[in-house]
Amino acid sequence: MNELNINIYQTNIKVSKGTKLIDIAQNYQDRFKNNIIIAKVNGKYKELQEPLIKDCTVEFEDLTTKGGNRVYLSGLIYLLIYSYKELFGQSEDIKVNHSIDKGLYIESSKSLIEEDLRNLEKKMHENVAKDLPITKLNVSRIDAINYFQSIKDEPKVGIMKYNTNTYITLYKLGNMYNYFYTLMPSSTKHLDKFELTYLNDHGFVLRYLTIYMKDTIKEYEHRTNVFNLFKESSNWGRLMNIENVVDLNYRVSNSTIEELIKIDEMMQSNRLINIARSIAEKTKRPKIILIAGPSSSGKTTTCNRLALCLKCFGMYPKMISMDDFFVERHETPLDEDGKPDFERLEAVDLKLFEKTMIALLNKEEVQVPTFNFVAGSKEFKRKMKIEDNEILLIEGIHALNPQVLANIPKEDKVTIYLSALTELKIDNHTRVSTTDNRLLRRIVRDNRTRGSSVEKSLETWAKVRNGEEKYIFPYQDCSDYTFNTALIYELGVLKTYVEPLLYSVDPTSPYYNEAKRLIDFLKVFLPIPSERIPEDSILREFVGGSCYKV
Numbered sequence: 001m002n003e004l005n006i007n008i009y010q011t012n013i014k015v016s017k018g019t020k021l022i023d024i025a026q027n028y029q030d031r032f033k034n035n036i037i038i039a040k041v042n043g044k045y046k047e048l049q050e051p052l053i054k055d056c057t058v059e060f061e062d063l064t065t066k067g068g069n070r071v072y073l074s075g076l077i078y079l080l081i082y083s084y085k086e087l088f089g090q091s092e093d094i095k096v097n098h099s100i101d102k103g104l105y106i107e108s109s110k111s112l113i114e115e116d117l118r119n120l121e122k123k124m125h126e127n128v129a130k131d132l133p134i135t136k137l138n139v140s141r142i143d144a145i146n147y148f149q150s151i152k153d154e155p156k157v158g159i160m161k162y163n164t165n166t167y168i169t170l171y172k173l174g175n176m177y178n179y180f181y182t183l184m185p186s187s188t189k190h191l192d193k194f195e196l197t198y199l200n201d202h203g204f205v206l207r208y209l210t211i212y213m214k215d216t217i218k219e220y221e222h223r224t225n226v227f228n229l230f231k232e233s234s235n236w237g238r239l240m241n242i243e244n245v246v247d248l249n250y251r252v253s254n255s256t257i258e259e260l261i262k263i264d265e266m267m268q269s270n271r272l273i274n275i276a277r278s279i280a281e282k283t284k285r286p287k288i289i290l291i292a293g294p295s296s297s298g299k300t301t302t303c304n305r306l307a308l309c310l311k312c313f314g315m316y317p318k319m320i321s322m323d324d325f326f327v328e329r330h331e332t333p334l335d336e337d338g339k340p341d342f343e344r345l346e347a348v349d350l351k352l353f354e355k356t357m358i359a360l361l362n363k364e365e366v367q368v369p370t371f372n373f374v375a376g377s378k379e380f381k382r383k384m385k386i387e388d389n390e391i392l393l394i395e396g397i398h399a400l401n402p403q404v405l406a407n408i409p410k411e412d413k414v415t416i417y418l419s420a421l422t423e424l425k426i427d428n429h430t431r432v433s434t435t436d437n438r439l440l441r442r443i444v445r446d447n448r449t450r451g452s453s454v455e456k457s458l459e460t461w462a463k464v465r466n467g468e469e470k471y472i473f474p475y476q477d478c479s480d481y482t483f484n485t486a487l488i489y490e491l492g493v494l495k496t497y498v499e500p501l502l503y504s505v506d507p508t509s510p511y512y513n514e515a516k517r518l519i520d521f522l523k524v525f526l527p528i529p530s531e532r533i534p535e536d537s538i539l540r541e542f543v544g545g546s547c548y549k550v
Contacts, residue, residue, distance in 0.1 A: 008056040015052065022186055023049035025060050033211075034062040035190040038071045038183060045071075045513050048186040063193070066213040066462075067513060073104075075080035075185040076194055080106070081429060082132075082173050088116075088149070095428045098230050102218040103197070103207035104431070105230070111201045121196045131189040135172040144168040155427035159524055181430055185221065195216065210350030212469050220248065221485040223261055223477040224483060226421070226441070229484050233423040236267065244425045245432075245524050252492060252526040261532050264487050266330055268538070273309045275481050280313035281415055286363050286414045288392045289317070292399035292475070293418030294468045296441040298485035303395050303417055305536060306546040316389050322404075323395025324369050325353040329376025335463070343467025345398050350380075354405055357394075359451055361384045361408070370452070398465070400475035417479035420486040426524055435465070436521065437486060443541040444497045454501050458511040485538050494530030497543055 004016045006024070009031075015024065023375050026050055039046050040059040045067055052058075077096055084094055088110050090163075095107040110116075134156040139147075141160055148156040156179055158169065162415035170177045171184050185191065197205040207217050240260065242251070253256045279286065291306075293299050307317045326332070326342070327349045327491045334339040352369075359366045364461050365385040369378035386392065398404055420441070424432045439461055445451035477480075499522060505515035533539055540546035 003447065004052055005055045006052065008059070012388055017053060018051045019233055021052050021058065022047060022048055024052075024058065026144045028060055030076045032060070032062045034064060034193070036060045037068050037075075037185050037190050040513075042069075042432075043508070043510065043512065045183055046361050047183050049136065056132070058381055063190075063209055063212060066211055069209075069211050070184050071185055071190065072367060072515075073208065074180050074182045075188070076191050076206065077104075077429060078134065078178060078180070078184065079124055079127060079188055079191050081178065082176055082394055083127050084108075084120060086127075086174075087120055087123045090347055093428060095425070095426070096431050097234065099422060099432055099503060100227060100230070101221050101223050102210050102213060103205040103220065105199070105227070106204055106206055108202050108204070112198070112204065113201070114198045117196050117198045117204055121194075121229060124194070124196075125192070128188050129186050132174060133187045134184050136184070137170050137172055137177070139166045139170055141165060143170050144179065148179075153428070155244045155246050155425075158244075158249075159427055162246070162249055162524065162526070178429065179427075181426065182382055182517070206467065212466075225417070225477045225482045226419075228388075229482045233484055233486070236240060237423050237488060240488070241426070244320055244427055246427075248424065248489065248492065249524075249526045250530055251489075255527045257489065257492075257528055261528075264489055265534055265537055268490070269305070269484075269485065271483065272305055273312065275416065275483060276306060276309035276313055276315075278481070280310070280315055281357055282414075285315065285409055286391065287386075287412045288357065288394060288405065288408065289392070289394045289414045289416065290399035290404070291418060292397055292472060292479075293485075294397070294438060294472050296438040296466045296542070297418045297420055298441075298447065298541055299395050299418055299537070299548065300550045301538045301541040301548055302485060303393055304550075305538075306416075307393055307523055310391070310393075314389060315391055316387075317391050317393035317430075317494065318384060318386060319393045320368065321393060321396070322348055322353065322398060324355075324371045324378070325349050326371050326378070328378070341463075341467075343397070343463065343471060345401055345403065346473060348396070348398060350403065354407060357392065357405060357408065360384060360392060361412070363387075388443065401476055402475075402478075408513075414481070415479040416481045416483055417476050418483050418485050419476070421484045422486040422488070422491075424488055424491070432491065434486070436518065437491065440491070440494045440518065441542040442497050444500060448542075448544055454505050454515060455511045487537070489528055490539050491522070492525045493530050493533065493539060493543065494532070495522045495525050496527045498522070526550060 003014050004017050006013050021039045031034055038061050042056050044115045063069050063072035063264050092110045097105045126348055144158045145157055192514050193209050195207045195217050242248055251260050303319055325348050332340040333344050333346045356366055365383055367380040367382045368382055369380050372379050381503055420437050421434050422432050422437050443454055444456050502515045502519050505512050530543055535545055535547040541550045
């Protein structure tokens with residue numbers, strides 16, 4: 001029984017028991033444009049150094065798949081850390097802060113000039129050429145704590161203290177050990193596609209191939225508004241002494257989390273009322289406020305809260321959703337699979353939308369549609385008219401697109417971009433993905449309001465994300481205002497709602513890998529009860545109990 005039957009690409013091969021996936025992968029590399037970086041064994045992700053011990057089905061992936069790209073990025077970050085310390089000294093370190101324009105913003109402990117960054121890039125390429133192995137090791141939790149204490153990595157020490165496992169998985173690169181939360185590539189040779197962009201003396205951008213741009217690394221375009229919003233969030237986190245999950249968990253464990261919730265909610269309300277004040281104080285008050293943002297960014301609650309803030313300054317909004325102006329179902333454009341594509345701008349009846357808005361601005365009484373999503377058609381059952389002290393508050397994913405209300409003068413419009421831009425990190429080398437934050441919100445909300453399973457939410461998420469990349473993110477820095485809907489404490493709350501749902505995903509499901517990844521991600525958070533969350537909180541839009549109709 002030392003021979004195994006392996007089904008790979010609909011062909012059966014025989015290999016010796018204990019053969020590593022990397023040895024098999026070499027025979028299939030010519031199928032891929034980029035290096036094979038990860039494997040699926042019976043549908044579950046396995047590292048290439050994993051030995052095969054029983055009959056199975058095997059698939060390989062490179063960095064152009066979602067799972068492969070995640071492994072690639074984790075390896076790339078490790079390569080960056082290793083090369084950075086090799087070049088500038090073991091006492092120096094980096095912080096992986098947040099995504100920015102198809103890259104990651106990295107903060108350096110050492111002041112850098114452009115030449116330093118070019119040397120760092122060169123050092124990384126040298127280490128790629130050396131094909132240094134990245135080796136998985138299982139060590140005792142106590143030994144891991146002692147190691148991270150010895151190199152003064154306090155966030156990882158804190159993570160280890162909240163981890164209840166007897167043994168911890170570390171990865172060794174050269175003489176360095178590190179703790180990550182994803183699988184890793186087998187060696188540095190796989191990590192050859194990256195570029196570094198200098199931003200300031202303590203910050204640069206790590207750019208790489210993504211699943212949205214598989215053939216070329218995107219030329220960096222600085223998103224000033226979004227970057228500054230992340231910076232504001234980061235500064236506030238430092239002010240609250242909460243930069244990572246360990247700091248948040250400490251608040252939970254010492255029973256001061258209720259105070260943090262109150263402060264966080266108060267700060268978010270204050271930012272929103274400042275936007276309302278700024279709009280009201282304009283020399284010429286606008287007639288329309290357009291609000292856009294990606295899925296699960298909290299658009300509905302933000303619109304309701306902003307409406308109240310505007311009323312404080314004598315501006316009385318009437319709210320309109322662009323979703324009510326969808327074209328009839330049979331006119332909906334189709335995607336590449338021949339299915340209705342509700343994310344495209346063409347899914348909205350722009351002519352009717354603009355005609356209706358112009359009529360309202362002219363003080364005419366008009367019939368405004370309500371879209372019946374069951375019937376797939378617009379229903380005209382409500383009338384609307386705008387009085388002198390009233391304005392239109394319009395929400396929709398395409399609201400920032402310049403084609404929307406193009407014939408209405410710019411001075412009559414104000415645009416606001418929303419997103420959940422969390423600056424919270426797990427530790428210095430592992431960020432919390434803003435996309436994951438929104439995905440967890442969506443899973444909880446769709447299960448509560450629509451009875452959707454986790455599998456259904458994950459199935460539709462890929463299409464939603466593609467739509468965001470095409471139709472929302474290109475305009476995110478074109479807005480007059482940006483507003484961050486992320487709450488620094490929210491992942492601890494979402495954990496209590498979403499974990500049971502994620503555990504319901506069967507190991508045979510095609511979405512099991514993603515569900516397991518999210519479970520592993522949430523393990524580092526202590527649960528936070530939702531009882532003290534105010535009923536007007538953006539988080540209530542997802543977990544329930546909102547005072548607004550959401």
